[in-house]
Amino acid sequence: MHIVGVLGRDQALLNAIGRFRDPLGRFHLHPLHEGPVEAVLSGLVPLAFAGALLLDDEFEQAASGLLQRYSLDAQEVGAVDTVSVAAGGLIGEYNVGRAIGSLLAEADWDARGARAVLLGSGRRVSAIARELSSMGVAQVVILSENRPAAERSLPRLAASTEVVTSALADPRSEGFLAEADLLIRSEPSAEVPPEAMGPHLCLVDLRPERVTALRQQALNFGALTFNLLDFQAHRMSLGLTHILGAGVELEPLLALLHETPSP
Numbered sequence: 001m002h003i004v005g006v007l008g009r010d011q012a013l014l015n016a017i018g019r020f021r022d023p024l025g026r027f028h029l030h031p032l033h034e035g036p037v038e039a040v041l042s043g044l045v046p047l048a049f050a051g052a053l054l055l056d057d058e059f060e061q062a063a064s065g066l067l068q069r070y071s072l073d074a075q076e077v078g079a080v081d082t083v084s085v086a087a088g089g090l091i092g093e094y095n096v097g098r099a100i101g102s103l104l105a106e107a108d109w110d111a112r113g114a115r116a117v118l119l120g121s122g123r124r125v126s127a128i129a130r131e132l133s134s135m136g137v138a139q140v141v142i143l144s145e146n147r148p149a150a151e152r153s154l155p156r157l158a159a160s161t162e163v164v165t166s167a168l169a170d171p172r173s174e175g176f177l178a179e180a181d182l183l184i185r186s187e188p189s190a191e192v193p194p195e196a197m198g199p200h201l202c203l204v205d206l207r208p209e210r211v212t213a214l215r216q217q218a219l220n221f222g223a224l225t226f227n228l229l230d231f232q233a234h235r236m237s238l239g240l241t242h243i244l245g246a247g248v249e250l251e252p253l254l255a256l257l258h259e260t261p262s263p
Contacts, residue, residue, distance in 0.1 A: 002027040003048065004243055007040055008055035016260040023252055027244060029053075037062040044085055051084040051243035053236055060094070060123075067092040073130075076155065077123035082239035093242050096124050097131030099235035100184065100204065103226055104135070106234070106250070109182070109202050111135035117176050118142050119168070120186030121149040124206075128184060133157035141176045143168045144187070185214065197221045206231060210262060229257040 004027050006017050014031035022028070027050070032040055037059050044052060054060055063080040064070075068089025074080050080092035104111065116137045118125050121144035129140050139162040144150035150165035157163055166172060168190060177183070177196035184204040185192070192214055199222040205215045206228050218225045233253040240248040 001025060002050035002244060003030050004028070004240065005030050005032045005040065005044065005049050005052035006055065007032040007037070007052060007059050010055070012261045013055075013257070016256055020252075020256050023249065026246070027240065027248075038066055041066050041083060041090060044083065044090065049085060051082065051239075053239045053243075054081045054083070055232065055236075063092060066090075073097065073127060076130075077127055079123050081235065082242050084243045093239065094123075094127060095235050095238040095242070097127035097129075098238055099231055100128050101131045101135055102234045102238060103204065103230055104182075104202070107202075107224060107226075109224065111137050111182075113138045114181040115139045115176075115179055116141065116182040116184070117180040118184050118186065119190035119192070120144060121153040122186070123153075124186050125153045126155045128186070129153070129163075130155040130157060132182070133161040137161060137182070139164065141166070141180070143170075143173050143176065143190070197223060199223055204231065229260075230254070233257050 006029050008014055014033060017029045018031045020029050041063065054063055060079040060081050064078045070092045074092045074094040077094055079094055081095055082093040084091045114137050116132050118128060125142060129142060132140055141164040142150040142153055143166055145168060147165060147167045154163060154165055174193060177192060181200065182202045186206050188207045194217055197217045201218060201223040203215060203218040203223055203225045205212050208228055210227055215225050215227060233250060236253050237248050237250045
Protein backbone atom coordinates (compact mmCIF):
# COMPACT_ATOMS: atom_id res chain seq x y z
CA MET A 1 0.00 0.00 0.00
CA HIS A 2 1.27 3.47 -0.91
CA ILE A 3 1.58 6.14 1.76
CA VAL A 4 0.67 9.70 0.71
CA GLY A 5 1.32 12.62 3.03
CA VAL A 6 -1.15 15.48 3.37
CA LEU A 7 0.12 18.84 4.59
CA GLY A 8 -2.47 21.38 5.73
CA ARG A 9 -3.59 23.76 8.47
CA ASP A 10 -7.19 22.61 8.96
CA GLN A 11 -6.96 20.29 11.99
CA ALA A 12 -10.48 18.87 11.56
CA LEU A 13 -9.73 18.03 7.93
CA LEU A 14 -6.41 16.40 8.80
CA ASN A 15 -8.08 14.29 11.51
CA ALA A 16 -10.70 13.13 9.00
CA ILE A 17 -8.04 12.39 6.40
CA GLY A 18 -6.20 10.20 8.89
CA ARG A 19 -9.32 8.03 9.26
CA PHE A 20 -9.94 7.77 5.50
CA ARG A 21 -9.53 4.37 3.84
CA ASP A 22 -9.23 3.89 0.10
CA PRO A 23 -12.08 1.57 -0.96
CA LEU A 24 -9.62 -0.34 -3.17
CA GLY A 25 -6.87 -0.49 -0.55
CA ARG A 26 -4.24 1.13 -2.76
CA PHE A 27 -3.11 4.04 -0.57
CA HIS A 28 -3.20 5.46 2.92
CA LEU A 29 -3.42 9.22 3.56
CA HIS A 30 -1.05 10.27 6.33
CA PRO A 31 -1.67 13.73 7.88
CA LEU A 32 1.47 15.89 8.21
CA HIS A 33 0.37 18.20 10.98
CA GLU A 34 3.48 20.32 11.41
CA GLY A 35 6.89 21.12 10.08
CA PRO A 36 8.41 23.39 7.43
CA VAL A 37 7.81 22.34 3.85
CA GLU A 38 11.51 21.71 3.19
CA ALA A 39 11.71 19.21 6.07
CA VAL A 40 8.51 17.47 4.98
CA LEU A 41 9.66 17.09 1.38
CA SER A 42 13.15 15.92 2.32
CA GLY A 43 11.59 13.17 4.43
CA LEU A 44 9.36 11.70 1.72
CA VAL A 45 11.97 9.40 0.17
CA PRO A 46 13.65 8.03 3.34
CA LEU A 47 10.22 7.43 4.94
CA ALA A 48 8.99 5.58 1.82
CA PHE A 49 6.17 7.99 0.96
CA ALA A 50 4.77 7.85 -2.58
CA GLY A 51 4.18 11.61 -2.52
CA ALA A 52 2.36 14.43 -0.77
CA LEU A 53 -0.64 16.73 -1.22
CA LEU A 54 -0.23 20.37 -0.17
CA LEU A 55 -3.60 21.88 0.70
CA ASP A 56 -2.78 25.47 1.69
CA ASP A 57 -1.53 28.47 -0.27
CA GLU A 58 1.53 29.02 1.91
CA PHE A 59 2.75 25.48 1.33
CA GLU A 60 2.14 25.66 -2.43
CA GLN A 61 4.55 28.55 -2.90
CA ALA A 62 7.10 27.33 -0.35
CA ALA A 63 7.49 24.02 -2.20
CA SER A 64 8.50 25.72 -5.43
CA GLY A 65 12.27 25.51 -5.88
CA LEU A 66 12.70 22.49 -3.59
CA LEU A 67 12.04 19.73 -6.14
CA GLN A 68 13.97 18.14 -8.99
CA ARG A 69 11.33 18.47 -11.72
CA TYR A 70 8.13 20.43 -12.35
CA SER A 71 5.16 20.24 -14.68
CA LEU A 72 4.64 23.14 -17.09
CA ASP A 73 1.75 24.42 -14.94
CA ALA A 74 3.88 24.38 -11.79
CA GLN A 75 6.72 26.15 -13.60
CA GLU A 76 4.46 28.86 -14.98
CA VAL A 77 2.76 29.78 -11.69
CA GLY A 78 5.74 29.11 -9.42
CA ALA A 79 3.81 26.86 -7.05
CA VAL A 80 3.22 23.17 -6.30
CA ASP A 81 0.22 21.41 -4.73
CA THR A 82 1.17 17.79 -5.54
CA VAL A 83 4.55 16.12 -5.06
CA SER A 84 5.27 12.69 -6.55
CA VAL A 85 8.25 10.52 -5.64
CA ALA A 86 9.95 9.12 -8.77
CA ALA A 87 13.22 7.42 -9.56
CA GLY A 88 14.71 10.73 -10.70
CA GLY A 89 13.63 12.66 -7.61
CA LEU A 90 10.59 14.67 -6.56
CA ILE A 91 8.17 15.93 -9.23
CA GLY A 92 5.91 18.93 -8.63
CA GLU A 93 2.43 19.43 -10.12
CA TYR A 94 -0.08 22.27 -9.83
CA ASN A 95 -3.64 21.00 -10.23
CA VAL A 96 -5.77 24.05 -9.37
CA GLY A 97 -6.83 24.80 -12.94
CA ARG A 98 -7.47 21.17 -13.82
CA ALA A 99 -9.47 20.72 -10.60
CA ILE A 100 -11.84 23.51 -11.67
CA GLY A 101 -12.08 21.96 -15.12
CA SER A 102 -12.80 18.53 -13.63
CA LEU A 103 -15.47 19.98 -11.31
CA LEU A 104 -17.25 21.73 -14.20
CA ALA A 105 -16.97 18.73 -16.51
CA GLU A 106 -18.40 16.43 -13.82
CA ALA A 107 -21.44 18.72 -13.66
CA ASP A 108 -21.79 18.67 -17.48
CA TRP A 109 -21.26 22.44 -17.64
CA ASP A 110 -20.75 23.45 -21.27
CA ALA A 111 -17.78 25.80 -21.61
CA ARG A 112 -18.09 26.36 -25.35
CA GLY A 113 -18.85 30.01 -26.05
CA ALA A 114 -19.37 30.81 -22.35
CA ARG A 115 -18.41 34.02 -20.53
CA ALA A 116 -16.41 33.55 -17.32
CA VAL A 117 -15.62 36.09 -14.62
CA LEU A 118 -12.79 35.39 -12.15
CA LEU A 119 -12.75 37.45 -8.96
CA GLY A 120 -9.24 37.75 -7.55
CA SER A 121 -5.62 37.65 -8.63
CA GLY A 122 -2.52 35.53 -8.34
CA ARG A 123 -1.48 32.04 -9.37
CA ARG A 124 -4.85 30.37 -8.78
CA VAL A 125 -6.65 32.82 -11.03
CA SER A 126 -3.94 32.45 -13.65
CA ALA A 127 -4.19 28.65 -13.66
CA ILE A 128 -8.00 28.70 -13.74
CA ALA A 129 -8.07 31.20 -16.62
CA ARG A 130 -5.74 29.01 -18.67
CA GLU A 131 -7.86 25.91 -18.02
CA LEU A 132 -11.10 27.66 -18.96
CA SER A 133 -9.55 28.88 -22.18
CA SER A 134 -8.48 25.34 -23.06
CA MET A 135 -12.07 24.19 -22.43
CA GLY A 136 -13.40 26.62 -25.04
CA VAL A 137 -14.66 29.55 -22.95
CA ALA A 138 -15.20 32.53 -25.28
CA GLN A 139 -14.41 35.29 -22.79
CA VAL A 140 -12.42 35.40 -19.55
CA VAL A 141 -12.75 38.50 -17.38
CA ILE A 142 -10.34 38.89 -14.45
CA LEU A 143 -11.59 41.39 -11.86
CA SER A 144 -9.08 42.18 -9.13
CA GLU A 145 -8.55 44.82 -6.48
CA ASN A 146 -6.82 46.92 -9.12
CA ARG A 147 -6.07 46.56 -12.81
CA PRO A 148 -2.30 45.96 -12.48
CA ALA A 149 -3.02 42.98 -10.20
CA ALA A 150 -5.49 41.63 -12.76
CA GLU A 151 -2.99 42.05 -15.58
CA ARG A 152 -0.24 40.28 -13.61
CA SER A 153 -2.57 37.30 -13.23
CA LEU A 154 -3.13 36.96 -16.97
CA PRO A 155 -1.59 33.80 -18.45
CA ARG A 156 -1.11 32.90 -22.10
CA LEU A 157 -4.54 31.91 -23.41
CA ALA A 158 -5.84 30.43 -26.63
CA ALA A 159 -6.31 32.98 -29.41
CA SER A 160 -10.01 32.13 -29.52
CA THR A 161 -10.55 33.41 -25.96
CA GLU A 162 -11.25 37.11 -25.45
CA VAL A 163 -9.52 38.46 -22.35
CA VAL A 164 -10.50 41.42 -20.18
CA THR A 165 -8.66 42.62 -17.08
CA SER A 166 -10.10 45.29 -14.82
CA ALA A 167 -10.56 46.49 -11.25
CA LEU A 168 -13.54 45.44 -9.17
CA ALA A 169 -14.37 49.12 -8.65
CA ASP A 170 -14.52 49.77 -12.41
CA PRO A 171 -18.11 50.66 -13.40
CA ARG A 172 -17.84 48.13 -16.22
CA SER A 173 -17.54 45.27 -13.70
CA GLU A 174 -21.30 45.22 -13.07
CA GLY A 175 -21.90 44.62 -16.77
CA PHE A 176 -19.34 41.80 -16.87
CA LEU A 177 -20.95 40.15 -13.84
CA ALA A 178 -24.45 40.50 -15.28
CA GLU A 179 -23.39 38.79 -18.54
CA ALA A 180 -21.38 35.99 -16.90
CA ASP A 181 -22.27 32.33 -17.39
CA LEU A 182 -19.59 31.28 -14.89
CA LEU A 183 -18.43 33.14 -11.79
CA ILE A 184 -15.45 31.97 -9.73
CA ARG A 185 -14.61 33.83 -6.54
CA SER A 186 -11.00 33.29 -5.50
CA GLU A 187 -10.66 36.57 -3.57
CA PRO A 188 -12.65 36.14 -0.31
CA SER A 189 -13.42 39.85 0.11
CA ALA A 190 -14.79 40.34 -3.41
CA GLU A 191 -18.47 41.34 -3.39
CA VAL A 192 -21.05 40.56 -6.07
CA PRO A 193 -24.31 42.51 -6.48
CA PRO A 194 -27.44 40.34 -6.04
CA GLU A 195 -28.71 41.33 -9.49
CA ALA A 196 -25.84 39.34 -11.04
CA MET A 197 -27.40 36.12 -9.72
CA GLY A 198 -29.76 34.03 -11.82
CA PRO A 199 -30.65 30.45 -12.81
CA HIS A 200 -28.31 30.73 -15.81
CA LEU A 201 -25.24 31.11 -13.62
CA CYS A 202 -22.67 28.57 -12.46
CA LEU A 203 -20.91 29.74 -9.28
CA VAL A 204 -17.72 28.37 -7.75
CA ASP A 205 -17.09 30.11 -4.42
CA LEU A 206 -13.66 29.35 -2.94
CA ARG A 207 -14.27 31.07 0.39
CA PRO A 208 -13.85 28.70 3.38
CA GLU A 209 -17.51 28.83 4.46
CA ARG A 210 -19.61 25.99 3.12
CA VAL A 211 -22.59 28.18 2.25
CA THR A 212 -21.63 31.83 1.90
CA ALA A 213 -24.19 34.61 1.50
CA LEU A 214 -23.23 34.74 -2.19
CA ARG A 215 -23.74 31.01 -2.65
CA GLN A 216 -27.06 31.15 -0.82
CA GLN A 217 -28.23 33.90 -3.17
CA ALA A 218 -27.24 31.78 -6.16
CA LEU A 219 -29.00 28.73 -4.72
CA ASN A 220 -32.15 30.79 -4.16
CA PHE A 221 -32.19 31.57 -7.89
CA GLY A 222 -31.65 27.92 -8.82
CA ALA A 223 -28.08 28.42 -9.99
CA LEU A 224 -25.52 25.60 -10.14
CA THR A 225 -23.07 26.17 -7.26
CA PHE A 226 -19.93 24.62 -5.77
CA ASN A 227 -17.87 25.42 -2.69
CA LEU A 228 -14.27 25.03 -1.55
CA LEU A 229 -14.82 21.43 -0.41
CA ASP A 230 -16.02 20.41 -3.88
CA PHE A 231 -12.91 22.00 -5.39
CA GLN A 232 -10.59 20.36 -2.85
CA ALA A 233 -12.03 16.91 -3.52
CA HIS A 234 -11.36 17.25 -7.25
CA ARG A 235 -7.86 18.57 -6.58
CA MET A 236 -7.08 15.68 -4.22
CA SER A 237 -8.37 13.15 -6.76
CA LEU A 238 -6.15 14.62 -9.47
CA GLY A 239 -3.16 14.81 -7.13
CA LEU A 240 -3.54 11.19 -6.03
CA THR A 241 -3.87 10.11 -9.65
CA HIS A 242 -0.52 11.78 -10.41
CA ILE A 243 1.15 10.19 -7.41
CA LEU A 244 -0.22 6.67 -7.89
CA GLY A 245 -0.24 6.62 -11.68
CA ALA A 246 -3.84 5.37 -11.71
CA GLY A 247 -7.26 6.98 -11.46
CA VAL A 248 -8.65 7.68 -8.00
CA GLU A 249 -12.39 7.78 -7.44
CA LEU A 250 -13.88 11.17 -6.64
CA GLU A 251 -16.97 10.18 -4.64
CA PRO A 252 -15.22 8.83 -1.51
CA LEU A 253 -13.15 12.02 -1.31
CA LEU A 254 -16.26 14.21 -1.71
CA ALA A 255 -17.95 12.27 1.08
CA LEU A 256 -14.86 12.60 3.30
CA LEU A 257 -14.63 16.37 2.93
CA HIS A 258 -18.34 17.08 3.23
CA GLU A 259 -18.59 14.98 6.40
CA THR A 260 -15.72 16.90 8.02
CA PRO A 261 -16.86 19.27 10.82
CA SER A 262 -16.85 22.94 9.80
CA PRO A 263 -13.86 24.90 11.18
